Amino acid sequence: MARHVHSPPKVTKPQLGERPSWWSQFTGIRCPNCGRPQSPGRMLATNPNWGRNRSDFHMCGGCGRYLFLTGERRLRRFFLLHLPVFFGVGLTGFSVLRNIGGLNIYRDAREAYEPNFLGFLIICASINIALNLTGRFEIVGTATSPETNKLDAQGDQES
């Protein structure tokens, strides 16, 4: 899928003096230039496949480079990374919670314990956290600001 750059490019910037949050450090999407952890939400918004390309670049708070997720090798990541993580965490959570009182419910029909609503929420949260952790495998592209100015001058384009 071609990356579409708005005209003028939509750039998100960290607030002045903003430090990387613990969540940024946890998910581990880093600036390839200076290694500073980036806000996963802002970075994902630049991914043409995940965030519907809401923004074009996110400025690194450390070195000022314009960063974006290229979305390259998306299919490979999906099948080798996202799907296994989804089922792995889901099934593990399912089998663990069956043995924890208060988070499961006994179903007479199937003669088995199953996670109750709270257990289900915990499983969903774990899957969400695990999928966020796969963000560190996203490929980060950089552009310097003259490049974005050039893109600006050329107007909307596919690259």
Ligand SMILES: [Zn+2]
């Ligand atoms: Zn940087």
